Amino acid sequence: MLSISKSEEVIFTPELISQFNEIVSRYPEGKSKSALLPILHLVQAEFGWVSSEAMDKVAAYLNIQPIEVYEVATFYTMFFLKPQGKYVLEVCRTGPCCLVGAEKIMKYIEEKLQVKEGQVTEDGLFSWRGVECLAACGMAPVLQIGPEYTFYENLTESKIDELVENLKLTTADKPAQNS
Amino acid sequence: MARKLLLEHINVSGINTLDVYRQNGGYRAVEKAVKTLSPENVLEEVKTSGLRGRGGAGFPTGMKWSFLAKPEGVPRYLVCNADESEPGTFKDRYLMTYIPHLLIEGMIISSYALGANVSYIYVRGEMMPQIRILEKAIAEAKNAGFLGKNILGSGYDLELYVQPGGGAYICGEETALIESLEGKRGNPRIKPPFPAISGLYNCPTVVNNVETIAATVSIINDGGEEYSKIGLGRSTGTKLISASGNLNKPGVYEIELGLPVEEFIYSDEYCGGIANGKRLKAVVAGGSSVPILPANLILKTINNQPRLMSYESLADGGFASGTMLGSGGFIAFDEDQCIVRNTWNFSRFYHHESCGQCSPCREGTGWMEKVLHRLEYGHGKMSDIDLLVDVAKKIEGNTICPLGDAAAWPVASAIRHFRDEFEWHVTHAKEAMERNYGLAHYADPLPAVEAVSN
Ligand SMILES: Cc1cc2nc3c(=O)[nH]c(=O)nc-3n(C[C@H](O)[C@H](O)[C@H](O)COP(=O)(O)O)c2cc1C
Ligand code: SF4
Ligand code: FES
Numbered sequence: 001m002l003s004i005s006k007s008e009e010v011i012f013t014p015e016l017i018s019q020f021n022e023i024v025s026r027y028p029e030g031k032s033k034s035a036l037l038p039i040l041h042l043v044q045a046e047f048g049w050v051s052s053e054a055m056d057k058v059a060a061y062l063n064i065q066p067i068e069v070y071e072v073a074t075f076y077t078m079f080f081l082k083p084q085g086k087y088v089l090e091v092c093r094t095g096p097c098c099l100v101g102a103e104k105i106m107k108y109i110e111e112k113l114q115v116k117e118g119q120v121t122e123d124g125l126f127s128w129r130g131v132e133c134l135a136a137c138g139m140a141p142v143l144q145i146g147p148e149y150t151f152y153e154n155l156t157e158s159k160i161d162e163l164v165e166n167l168k169l170t171t172a173d174k175p176a177q178n179s
Numbered sequence: 180m181a182r183k184l185l186l187e188h189i190n191v192s193g194i195n196t197l198d199v200y201r202q203n204g205g206y207r208a209v210e211k212a213v214k215t216l217s218p219e220n221v222l223e224e225v226k227t228s229g230l231r232g233r234g235g236a237g238f239p240t241g242m243k244w245s246f247l248a249k250p251e252g253v254p255r256y257l258v259c260n261a262d263e264s265e266p267g268t269f270k271d272r273y274l275m276t277y278i279p280h281l282l283i284e285g286m287i288i289s290s291y292a293l294g295a296n297v298s299y300i301y302v303r304g305e306m307m308p309q310i311r312i313l314e315k316a317i318a319e320a321k322n323a324g325f326l327g328k329n330i331l332g333s334g335y336d337l338e339l340y341v342q343p344g345g346g347a348y349i350c351g352e353e354t355a356l357i358e359s360l361e362g363k364r365g366n367p368r369i370k371p372p373f374p375a376i377s378g379l380y381n382c383p384t385v386v387n388n389v390e391t392i393a394a395t396v397s398i399i400n401d402g403g404e405e406y407s408k409i410g411l412g413r414s415t416g417t418k419l420i421s422a423s424g425n426l427n428k429p430g431v432y433e434i435e436l437g438l439p440v441e442e443f444i445y446s447d448e449y450c451g452g453i454a455n456g457k458r459l460k461a462v463v464a465g466g467s468s469v470p471i472l473p474a475n476l477i478l479k480t481i482n483n484q485p486r487l488m489s490y491e492s493l494a495d496g497g498f499a500s501g502t503m504l505g506s507g508g509f510i511a512f513d514e515d516q517c518i519v520r521n522t523w524n525f526s527r528f529y530h531h532e533s534c535g536q537c538s539p540c541r542e543g544t545g546w547m548e549k550v551l552h553r554l555e556y557g558h559g560k561m562s563d564i565d566l567l568v569d570v571a572k573k574i575e576g577n578t579i580c581p582l583g584d585a586a587a588w589p590v591a592s593a594i595r596h597f598r599d600e601f602e603w604h605v606t607h608a609k610e611a612m613e614r615n616y617g618l619a620h621y622a623d624p625l626p627a628v629e630a631v632s633n
Contacts, residue, residue, distance in 0.1 A: 033361060033362035038342065072345070072364055076345025077346035095267070131305075132532065138269055138429040149307040
């Protein structure tokens with residue numbers, strides 16, 4: 001069963017609201033519900049995941065029922081319904097990537113981070129999961145990291161080492177604002 | 180070197196910017212269309228070109244456009260399908276990343292032909308970098324007067340927006356895509372009504388793939404007649420092929436339709452042969468949904484004719500011995516790959532991606548995944564193989580959208596052509612966990628590479 005976690009109070013800043021307004025302006029009169037997916041992406045980029053409080057606020061903003069937001073957020077795999085690591089390594093696990101070693105890469109990540117798929121490391125920095133074909137099969141194996149969905153291609157174990165170390169350093173330089 | 184229409188300038192540095200794109204002839208087609216051609220003229224050129232949809236189904240684009248209803252006072256929409264989620268397919272990402280203005284230019288011409296004043300490009304949400312690239316390109320084009328009100332003084336208005344998806348393969352299906360663009364779950368609609376009559380916001384809508392729309396640029400520049408001379412028979416023009424798997428040079432290639440499969444796989448101009456000096460075992464030629472073929476049948480048809488990269492030649496022999504061009508996702512399997520494991524992987528994918536509306540698809544994909552899992556992990560029974568065939572048959576043709584067929588075909592074709600390998604997984608369950616079956620009788624008819632240079 002899908003479950004949606006609760007969070008602390010969610011505040012949409014005026015900057016965020018003005019981004020919402022710009023998005024709504026892309027659709028015809030009365031069709032602002034079309035803004036739902038882009039808005040959920042912005043919410044997730046801001047808070048790291050999509051809580052039920054955040055969804056209620058999105059519903060209020062778009063003037064739709066909260067259930068209309070829940071049913072959408074639970075349908076699409078990109079939205080995290082509970083808190084994740086600061087960096088979520090999303091590794092492609094579909095056929096073409098497996099032909100050139102994606103399964104080994106996932107195993108290596110699991111051992112390196114010492115957490116199972118979907119769990120968060122103790123320092124709160126990392127989680128990982130397998131995802132379906134990322135339309136990059138020619139550069140396999142691949143992984144992506146949100147919220148900008150930066151791509152890492154032709155993965156090897158040493159590339160994973162390097163990536164994880166770099167992300168740790170980046171975080172040490174600039175402490176996260178929302179953790 | 181073969182003719183390139185889409186990727187001709189791909190290596191020009193800065194081609195992703197408006198200035199360089201224009202220096203290389205970019206936006207000439209927009210000028211020509213809005214200043215010298217009527218929307219009907221543009222439609223005629225596209226019809227003459229013989230262009231067929233590049234998203235997978237291969238439906239003639241001109242004909243699709245001519246079905247668009249045009250009731251008075253109702254807006255019409257063009258929606259570009261950039262959901263690209265069919266395993267093995269990554270050409271649209273490539274095109275949008277490196278030459279985004281080609282898509283924008285195609286969108287302007289196509290919207291003009293259809294009489295759309297607002298158009299959307301629906302990009303899968305994971306392609307956030309490509310969304311940024313397109314948004315920047317749109318802003319540049321608008322600044323230069325190619326978008327917005329009264330384009331180049333022609334009186335034609337067009338606004339173009341990029342919409343992100345949320346991570347769901349099914350949203351590549353055109354009616355699911357429309358639902359998603361309306362802010363809903365991506366559940367495919369029952370057809371009819373077709374989008375041409377009632378699509379986005381219940382208005383007449385055309386949905387086309389990225390590559391289809393990009394192809395209209397050279398059709399307008401050089402004329403539909405010229406375009407139709409490229410390619411072979413009813414497979415006109417060029418096609419982007421996404422090549423992946425065990426190849427020396429995986430990547431995106433633009434081919435003239437009609438290129439021999441053997442040349443595509445082995446020549447240095449394209450994939451450069453099978454990686455690590457191994458031999459070819461099988462190919463999925465058009466994205467994960469199309470039937471898998473063993474090496475002997477992908478290189479030659481059942482009548483011993485060379486197999487060509489065209490809609491007709493790949494389909495030669497029907498499902499008994501042929502396959503489909505589909506989206507052009509060309510996945511090569513070397514002699515060490517396990518067909519059972521790959522079939523299980525694909526069926527897990529389809530089960531995961533089924534929207535769940537129809538029971539044959541929802542339940543059937545789950546069953547197939549489960550049975551294939553036990554075959555792969557050494558708990559299978561001989562009767563499981565026929566059970567899979569039976570489940571696949573029950574899904575095929577009994578669902579709202581083609582995802583059901585797409586899930587059934589890979590399983591049915593794998594068993595059709597590689598039945599001995601499935602049986603071996605039952606009779607030699609323990610051994611099958613430790614080693615792969617190998618090439619067997621569907622061997623690569625080409626001689627093994629003798630000397631592998633270091
Ligand atoms: C399950 C499913 C997934 C699909 N995914 C895509 C896709 O990612 N991109 C695409 O262009 N077409 C996809 N299609 C095909 C579209 O429904 C539609 O036929 C296509 O966008 C039409 O464009 P075209 O005529 O230019 O090919 C998919 C179809 C199905 C059934
Ligand atoms: S065939 Fe599958 S994906 Fe398509 S509508 Fe039915 S349940 Fe959904
Ligand atoms: S299978 Fe991994 S990116 Fe396509």
